Amino acid sequence: MKYHKQEADCWVNNSFTSIELAAESATHLAIGAHQDDLEFMAYHGIASCYKESDKWFAGITVTDGVGSALGGDFVDLTPQELGALRVEEQRQAAELGEYAYQVQLGYPSSEVKNLVQENLIKELANLLLITKPKVVYLHQPADKHPTHVAVFKASIEALRRLSDEYQPEYVYGCEGWRDLDWLSDEDKVALDVSAYPELAEQLMLVFKSQIESGKRYDLATLGRRRANATYHDPRSLDEMQAVTWALDLQPLLVDKKMTIQSFIKLKIAKFEDEVLANL
């Protein structure tokens, strides 16, 4: 397997002798911008495959991990040292979560946000083609982090290039730097993330360079999942202990000409109608 960036890193579960063989077994795939994004947004996929003999989770992380906010013991790291540390943390998460493979493509964030993303799209399309996942987890299109949105756009474009026979059955846009509370309930898919709560927490704590720097993503994400489960429906008891909301992105693959803007505009209009009708 060749990668566009020299800095690209590939971890393969030792049940497989190559990424190609790992990809053949993978059923659930998540594509995220940064080291740690997959564990926060796509834990549903990780937990669905954990200890299952016929399901495997695979992860793709697009950027090189350079440039996140640092504090505590990490404040003096050079950008290169930070990048190397974050790549290592992501490998630890893959090992702990027993992924099939974890690829880190090593793109600088500034390059991903560039309008011309052809190299990235091609690389993602190639990984999708060897993996042929049934379930795909992406950032959601209304995320407020520009790199998340750029990676989302490249991922949708790569998925659109897959032939119809290889299209995944489910494609979810997941919460990250913005939740999905602004969607009508009808447009939200509840991903039950109650399974293996200790694993969920451990998968966050490996990202020491972030969490111990003073960004408590672990507490925030676990709290959000619990809040989603409880505040979902005022008229019923909590059926799930933890929920990640997702937006069904299949319409963008069924109608490959539909723009992402028009897709999101419809969702916002539906939510607006619902709120105004209640008043």
Ligand SMILES: [Zn+2]
């Ligand atoms: Zn991120």
